Structures are given as C-alpha cells and as structure tokens.
Amino acid sequence: MPVTSEKIMQRLLLAVAFSALSALLLIAVFIISQGLPFIFRYGFREFLFSSQWNPQAGKFGIFPMVVSTLWVTLGAMAIGAPLGVAGAVFLTEFVPRTVMRIIKPSIELLAGIPSVVYGFIGVMVLAPLIRDHLGGPGLSLLAGSIILGIMILPTIISISIDSIMAVPKSYREGSLALGATVWQTVRMVTLPAARSGIAASIILAMGRAVGETMAVIMVTGNSVKIPGSALEPVRTLTANIALEMGYATGMHRQALFATGVVLFVVIMILNFSASYVMRQRKARR
Amino acid sequence: MDQKIEIKDLDLFYGSFQALKAVSMPVYDRQITALIGPSGCGKSTLLRCLNRMNDLISEVRITGRALLDGVNIYDRSTDVEGLRKRVGMVFQRPNPFPLPIYENVVYGLRVAGENDKKTLDQTAEKSLKAAWLWDQLKDKLHQPAISLPLDQQQRLCLARLLAVEPEVILMDEPCSSLDPIATAKVEELMLELKKDYTIVIVTHNMQQAARVSDFSGYMLLGEMIEFGETKTLFTNPSQKLTEDYITGRFG
Ligand SMILES: Nc1ncnc2c1ncn2[C@@H]1O[C@H](COP(=O)(O)OP(=O)(O)OP(=O)(O)O)[C@@H](O)[C@H]1O
Ligand SMILES: [Mg+2]
Numbered sequence: 319m320p321v322t323s324e325k326i327m328q329r330l331l332l333a334v335a336f337s338a339l340s341a342l343l344l345i346a347v348f349i350i351s352q353g354l355p356f357i358f359r360y361g362f363r364e365f366l367f368s369s370q371w372n373p374q375a376g377k378f379g380i381f382p383m384v385v386s387t388l389w390v391t392l393g394a395m396a397i398g399a400p401l402g403v404a405g406a407v408f409l410t411e412f413v414p415r416t417v418m419r420i421i422k423p424s425i426e427l428l429a430g431i432p433s434v435v436y437g438f439i440g441v442m443v444l445a446p447l448i449r450d451h452l453g454g455p456g457l458s459l460l461a462g463s464i465i466l467g468i469m470i471l472p473t474i475i476s477i478s479i480d481s482i483m484a485v486p487k488s489y490r491e492g493s494l495a496l497g498a499t500v501w502q503t504v505r506m507v508t509l510p511a512a513r514s515g516i517a518a519s520i521i522l523a524m525g526r527a528v529g530e531t532m533a534v535i536m537v538t539g540n541s542v543k544i545p546g547s548a549l550e551p552v553r554t555l556t557a558n559i560a561l562e563m564g565y566a567t568g569m570h571r572q573a574l575f576a577t578g579v580v581l582f583v584v585i586m587i588l589n590f591s592a593s594y595v596m597r598q599r600k601a602r603r
Numbered sequence: 604m605d606q607k608i609e610i611k612d613l614d615l616f617y618g619s620f621q622a623l624k625a626v627s628m629p630v631y632d633r634q635i636t637a638l639i640g641p642s643g644c645g646k647s648t649l650l651r652c653l654n655r656m657n658d659l660i661s662e663v664r665i666t667g668r669a670l671l672d673g674v675n676i677y678d679r680s681t682d683v684e685g686l687r688k689r690v691g692m693v694f695q696r697p698n699p700f701p702l703p704i705y706e707n708v709v710y711g712l713r714v715a716g717e718n719d720k721k722t723l724d725q726t727a728e729k730s731l732k733a734a735w736l737w738d739q740l741k742d743k744l745h746q747p748a749i750s751l752p753l754d755q756q757q758r759l760c761l762a763r764l765l766a767v768e769p770e771v772i773l774m775d776e777p778c779s780s781l782d783p784i785a786t787a788k789v790e791e792l793m794l795e796l797k798k799d800y801t802i803v804i805v806t807h808n809m810q811q812a813a814r815v816s817d818f819s820g821y822m823l824l825g826e827m828i829e830f831g832e833t834k835t836l837f838t839n840p841s842q843k844l845t846e847d848y849i850t851g852r853f854g
Contacts, residue, residue: 414661415661489701491656491659491694491698492700492763493710493714494656494659495654495687495691495694496687496691496710496711496714497685497687497711497715499714506714507700
C-alpha cells in the first residue's frame with residue numbers, strides 16, 4: 319500500500335512541478351511572441367531610442383520611459399545600496415548575535431509587505447514632504463527612488479548579512495589579533511572577502527527595482543517625458559505597461575508587449591549576472 | 604630573569620562553566636614557555652587571555668590579573684588594540700587574509716596608519732626574511748596568500764606578526780597542521796626568534812615542548828598543576844599528576 323501511495327504522490331508532485339514550470343514558460347513565450355515581431359516591424363532603434371510615445375498617432379518610442387526607469391533605478395540603488403550594506407555590517411559586527419537573529423527575520427518580513435502599501439505611504443507621506451520642502455508636484459522621480467530604495471533594503475540586507483557571516487571567523491580573529499579595530503577589520507578584511515555576495519545582493523535588488531510596478535505608478539506621477547530634474551514626474555517601463563494595457567489594442571497592445579520583452583531581457587541579464595558573481599565566489603573558495 | 608608577564612589568580616568562566624581556576628604563572632622575558640596538558644584543559648583559553656582575544660566571545664567573565672611589564676592588562680584603562688600589537692598571536696590553523704602576500708605582511712602597519720611605501724617595503728622584506736620566507740616569496744609578493752602551501756602560510760602569519768614588532772608571541776599549536784619537516788623548521792625558527800621575543804606556545808606534542816621550551820606549565824581541568832623549568836618538569840616532576848601525564852600513563 320505505502321509503495322503505491324508513494325508512487326501516486328511522486329506523479330502528482332511531478333505533474334504540479336511540470337505545470338508550474340510550463341505555465342511560466344508559456345507566459346515567457348507568449349510575451350515574446352507578441353512583442354518581438356512588433357520590435358522587428360517597427361524598428362529596433364526607432365522603438366528604443368525615439369522619444370515620441372503617441373499611440374493614437376502610431377508613434378511608439380519608449381526612450382523617455384527607458385531613461386526614467388534608468389534614473390529611478392539608479393536613484394534607488396544610490397539610496398538603498400549604501401544603507402543596506404551599512405545595515406548589514408552594523409547587524410553582523412556591532413550588534414550581539416542574539417539580537418541580530420531577531421532583527422534579520424523581521425527585516426526579511428518587510429519584503430513581504432505588498433508594494434501597494436509602500437506606494438500608499440509614498441503618496442500620503444513622502445510626496446507631500448517633497449512638494450513642501452523641495453518643490454515640484456511631489457509625485458516625482460525622487461519619490462520613486464526613495465520608495466524603491468526602501469523596498470530593496472530587505473533584499474540587500476539579508477543577502478549581505480549571509481555573505482558577511484560566511485566570511486571565516488579566522489580572518490576576523492587574525493585581523494583583531496594584529497591590533498586592528500573592529501571597524502578596520504570590517505573595511506580591510508571582512509567586506510573585501512564578502513564582496514561578491516554583496517555585489518550579488520545589489521544586482522538582485524536592482525532587478526527588483528526595475529521590475530517594481532505598483533508602488534512606482536503611485537508615487538512617480540507618470541508623465542511621459544525625459545525628466546529634467548529629480549523633482550519632475552516620470553513614467554517607468556513597468557508603469558507604462560500597467561497604465562495602458564487596459565485599453566490598448568492592435569499595434570499599441572503589441573508595443574506594450576514589446577516593452578515587456580525589453581524588461582524581461584534587462585531583468586534576465588541582471589539575474590544571470592548575480593548568479594554569475596555568486597558562482598565566481600564559490601569557484602574561488 | 605625578568606618576568607615579562609605575570610598571571611595571578613586568573614579565573615575564567617564561559618557562562619557558568621569555569622574553564623580556568625585560579626591560574627598563576629610567570630612568563631619570562633625572551634624565553635619560550637610551553638603550555639601542555641590534555642585536550643580541553645584550558646591551554647588555548649589561557650593563551651587567549653594574554654592578548655584579550657577572549658573578549659570577543661560574549662558571555663566570558665574573567666577575574667584575577669595578568670600583568671604585562673607590571674601593568675594589569677585587564678585594567679579598565681587598557682588600550683586593547685595597543686595590547687594586541689604588543690602581544691601577537693599565531694593560530695592553530697594558518698589564517699592568512701584573502702589578500703596578496705605583500706598585503707598580508709604589511710597589514711598590521713596599514714592598520715597602525717603607516718602608508719609610506721618605502722617603510723612598508725622595507726618592513727615586508729625584513730619580516731619575510733625573519734620568517735625565512737623571503738627567498739621563496741620575493742618574486743611572488745603579489746600573488747594571493749591563500750595559494751601558498753600550508754607551512755608557508757603559517758610562517759607568513761608569523762611574518763605578518765613580526766612586522767608589527769610585538770614583544771610577546773603567542774602560538775596555539777602552530778605546527779598541528781604541518782608535516783614533520785615543516786614542524787622542525789618552525790621549531791628552529793622559534794629558537795632563533797627567542798633572541799628578540801618572548802614566546803608562549805601551546806602544544807599537544809610533548810617532544811616539541813621538551814625540544815623548544817625553557818619553561819613549561821602542565822594544566823589539567825583548568826588548573827595549573829605544575830610550572831617549572833622544562834628540564835625539571837620533564838625529568839623530575841614534583842607532582843604525581845604531571846608524572847603520569849609525562850610518562851604517558853594518561854592523556
Ligand atoms: N567559546 C567557548 N564557550 C564555551 N566553552 C568553551 C569555549 N571555548 C572553550 N570552551 C571550553 O573550555 C574548556 C577549555 O577549552 P580550551 O580550548 O582552552 O582547551 P585546550 O586545552 O586548548 O584544548 P585543545 O587541546 O583541544 O585545544 C573546554 O572544556 C572547552 O569546551
Ligand atoms: Mg586549544
């Protein structure tokens with residue numbers, strides 16, 4: 319009896335795994351099949367590098383969105399990466415292990431907060447602050463960068479902590495025994511030894527930032543233009559798809575799928591480089 | 604003979620477990636002192652008390668005194684980083700940093716704020732020579748230290764220590780991962796270094812203690828059972844427990 323139930327379970331799990339995988343694969347194939355022909359028809363350069371996005375007139379240049387996505391992401395990294403790495407260093411080196419064991423899971427929990435909540439806080443708190451103190455409409459590139467910078471913190475902190483903790487204790491002891499302070503040890507031995515893991519955490523976080531949609535739509539203002547300053551509203555690639563997919567038809571719809579293909583490729587590249595950096599480290603050990 | 608370090612009634616607790624019990628012992632200037640005893644008796648713990656490496660472990664409590672040149676290193680006012688520059692340590696497993704050989708050797712100087720290229724170069728050469736590594740390594744100073752064979756790694760750790768010119772060198776079973784030839788070389792090196800440095804070595808190997816040390820302490824279950832000149836301790840111990848251990852009836 320147990321043997322047959324074992325077999326049934328195995329088949330069942332296989333079927334589940336297979337259908338989950340094939341669903342993902344189908345989605346990928348669908349996006350590419352919808353988007354790729356459009357890119358070839360419309361022209362790769364015209365699509366990526368023209369600033370005219372006017373679906374009614376048949377103009378589909380996503381350059382403003384590409385630039386906006388780039389800026390919002392870079393801004394988020396400029397805020398999130400130093401904060402996240404500093405947080406990881408603080409938690410591993412300057413806080414008792416027992417406290418760290420409590421704080422780390424709580425930080426990881428933050429990654430589970432729905433992005434609409436982050437967006438809501440951005441609209442209610444952050445945007446007014448920016449409007450009142452820095453000027454502009456408030457809903458802006460800066461607001462997007464700050465919210466995204468906060469949203470990627472759990473990813474960076476958690477993976478960085480893991481890679482800092484993976485640095486052999488003997489390195490630390492050797493450094494301290496030579497009269498180095500804890501801070502010197504972090505800077506000269508621990509961080510260099512953990513750098514590939516930290517780099518991977520930053521790249522993965524970048525993937526998250528590029529792909530984030532809801533919070534970004536809520537706080538960036540969504541006007542299609544190349545931003546002149548951080549206080550101006552912008553529209554990212556993801557926001558563009560989400561905002562227009564509801565009513566798009568024909569060429570317009572295909573252009574949005576093509577935008578999805580661009581995002582897909584960028585995020586694939588980021589994820590592959592993250593795992594490549596990680597593998598490099600394993601190979602070196 | 605001058606006492607470089609004097610340990611007085613030192614107790615150490617890991618949480619509620621007492622690992623050192625009222626240990627007292629002298630460490631004489633420019634002599635080699637060996638700590639012997641069965642596994643778990645507290646040799647490493649005692650050694651790590653001398654440069655306050657036990658401070659890194661939470662839940663450690665220490666009472667009693669350890670005087671370095673007459674000053675208690677457990678005073679509140681002790682500059683711990685300064686202490687560790689004076690009392691350096693070589694670990695059981697070679698632990699070079701994942702940096703080039705050169706950077707390993709000058710690490711202690713960089714930490715101390717020295718950045719003058721010429722000083723660093725000179726110190727690197729001098730220290731590597733003192734650890735008998737210069738001839739083998741002088742052409743590959745910029746290769747990673749991790750790629751060296753273990754015995755060279757261990758002597759590199761010694762060179763890295765000599766670069767900061769400590770007064771005392773603590774060695775915790777420095778030869779346990781080395782083969783007999785490499786071990787002999789390290790022992791010979793220790794005898795050479797004795798001219799300038801005070802050395803305390805923990806060893807499991809009684810022949811090694813007998814060969815290199817001038818003084819020995821025999822520890823058991825956190826207590827210092829007997830301390831004396833190595834010659835006497837090994838040929839004519841005053842304690843029955845020591846004799847049992849030396850003659851191999853126990854341990
Ligand atoms: N960090 C620690 N926390 C709790 N107990 C410890 C710790 N380090 C050592 N001990 C205990 O203290 C006692 C002495 O340990 P120590 O490492 O000093 O022994 P040792 O003589 O060096 O042994 P060995 O020859 O195996 O290296 C042992 O019983 C050990 O279990
Ligand atoms: Mg030990």
